[in-house]
Amino acid sequence: MEERQTKPINYLDHAATSWPKPPEVMQAMQTAMVEAAANPGRGSHKMAVKASRVMFESRRTLSRLLRVHNPNDVVFTHNTTEALNLAIKGILRKGDYVVATMVEHNSVRRPLEYLKRTLGIHVDYVPVDHQGNLDWNKLKDALSRKPKLVVCSHSSNLLGSILPIAEMGELAHKHGAVFLVDAAQSAGCIDIDVHAMNVDLLAFPGHKGLLGPQGTGGLYISPSIDLEPLLHGGTGSQSEEVEQPSVRPDRYEAGTPNTIGIAGLRAGVEKVMEMSTLHIYQHEWDLTQQMIEGIRRINGLQILGPHQGAPRTGIVSFMSDRIDSSEIAFRLDREYGIAVRAGMHCTPLAHQTADTLQTGAVRASVGVSTTVEEADAFIDAVSQICGKA
Known part of the structure; x- marks a missing residue:
């Protein structure tokens, strides 16, 4: 290349x-800074409307890449770490059982260990061999204990190994578990279809394989799942209510977003799809x-x-x-x-x-x-x- x-x-x-x-990323960010630097969803003036359009079009572009049916099921975060924290802390409750793997990043392990200490959740890390191959017998044994959540790194950021997430997701669903995938090293270089691969939650970075700027990322949330929001605050919608809005994506995007960065992310994703x-x-x-x-x-x-x-x-x-x-x-x-x-x-x-x-x-x-x-x-x-x- x-x-x-x-x-x-x-x-x-x-x-x-x-x-x-890519130059297109920098150009998109510069254009957004000049033409769409207002708060999306918070006003009806022209620049605010343009900012809202940037957010929507970026969501739609990501949905095409990840085969997401409804763009509103893609929630923007500042990075994969925030997305994983939203997924893990938003779904787990006191005493829940979780299955992860021995190639997890600290962005998975630390939230799990925090909830283990504070909520008494139970966590098993399924072994892999030196090449990164999963021990399927140990996985099946862990799944037999009916976990609430199965989480895995699609590709190890140390070994480069790739886990068969479609097969893992199918097994997780057979045992009634929600399947969360950390796509930090795979989004943009491995074809991902969240529905065909049985993925309920997919955390991804904007600044790695998707070629966008730092400070961008996101989480796909299956329409069948309602996560407890990680942040509470202004959304521009249902402002008269004391509770966080129920509508997506507002429910999970409190506060002013990184509109400029998300404009760059869209350009990066478009470049990925072009290649x-x-x-x-x-x-x-x-x-x-x-x-x-x-x-x-x-x-x-x-x-x-x-x-x-x-x-x-x-x-x-x-x-x-x-x-x-x-x-x-x-x-x-x-x-x-x-x-x-x-x-x-x-x-x-x-x-x-x-x-x-x-x-x-x-x-x-x-x-x-x-x-x-x-x-x-x-x-x-x-x-x-x-x-x-």
């Missing part, structure tokens, strides 16, 4: 935030295979996640038996101008699974703008730092 602009660095941290953004998630996935997979092959030739490095040739998102994590992960990342940045991430990646459960809880790992993650030449430069730099075979 073509580079979007001249890059001052070799950016391989797309799993955190995609960069650079197609299938094309994006193939591009990123090809690059990961190139990087895995190069890292395999370097002595003392261990690659985490699925074996070469297996499905994965655009993430390649590794560790050295001689050099600290943080040092490798530091040297890649300072000596070679390559941006990666090292450490725990906010997912200690996945590190526990990979036996890297004490060491952490270096994570290189590619995106739609990453080139073959950048992947080669990364391999050469790691080889010089860690030593050739």
Whole structure:
């Protein structure tokens, strides 16, 4: 894929935030700042109406991408973390039982552990192997205990592994559970159909694979589910009532939204649909295979996640038996101008699974703008730092 602009660095941290953004995203945000910077839904003047149109069209665009029937079932949040908190805290009650997995991000684990401490909910984390494959026997055993909620990360932000959410959702529904999916690493690079995949709640970021700006994200909420709102306040609707409105999406969007950012998000989603998630996935997979092959030739490095040739998102994590992960990342940045991430990646459960809880790992993650030449430069730099075979 073509580079979007001249890059001052070799950016391989797309799993955190995609960069650079398409020019269309920046243009949409600038236009919204000039023409639609009023409060949507709070006034009838022209600029407020334009702001409302930005929100509606963005919701509709996301609905096309995710195959959502009613755009009002897509609620905007500031990020995936807020969306997950809304889903988890909005549905669970005292004593409920939850099933999650051993690749969950802290955005899932910490809310669950908080509710475990404060409401006495019960949580089981289903094991996965070193490649990120789920232990189906353990999952079925956990489901037999009738959980209220099943939650999983669609793709691990450490391993790059992809869980079969359609099959998991089908099993969850057979046991009467609500199915929540964390699409932080999959939205924009894996085709998602919330209905075909049996998803009741889908949390997604705007700033990663959807190519939008930071401060954007959302939650799909099945029409059969009524969550307790995370925030209470002004919505511009049913203002005479003391309770939060019952109508969607107002019920879950208290306060002034990030209209400018959401305008940029819409442009990013349109770019994703123009390229197609299938094309994006193939591009990123090809690059990961190139990087895995190069890292395999370097002595003392261990690659985490699925074996070469297996499905994965655009993430390649590794560790050295001689050099600290943080040092490798530091040297890649300072000596070679390559941006990666090292450490725990906010997912200690996945590190526990990979036996890297004490060491952490270096994570290189590619995106739609990453080139073959950048992947080669990364391999050469790691080889010089860690030593050739």
